[in-house]
Amino acid sequence: MEEITKVQRNYHGDIISFQTSGGRIISYRKAVLEASEGLLQGVDLQENEMGDYEIYSTGSTDKGFDDFPTIF
Template sequence: MEEITKVQRNYHGDIISFQTSGGRIISYQKAVLEAAEGILKGVEIHENEWGEYEIYSSDTANKGFDEYPTIF
């Protein structure tokens, strides 16, 4: 299983993609799908009030990936 190691954010600060421990760069939506399938470890997915799925770190101290380094 792979873990998320880095993030890429847009100019608004929203995460748009992730880098995995295997070196793959995947989109936010691909990460949500892989987390649901159990391919990614160390993350949780939750449905928000609009019915969209969001991905969070399982690390209780860093739910929003704030401490993760950037890809570029």
């Protein structure tokens, strides 16, 4: 099972894609889908007030991806 190893952010600082331990680069939406299917380990999903799912790291103290390296 793969896990998230790196992130890519837009100019607002929002995460737009992830790199997995298998070397794949996947979009935020694809990561949410794979996490919901149990294909990614080390992440949790939470539904926000708008009904969308957000992905969080279970290995981070703040549950975010701030300490993850960037893809580029």
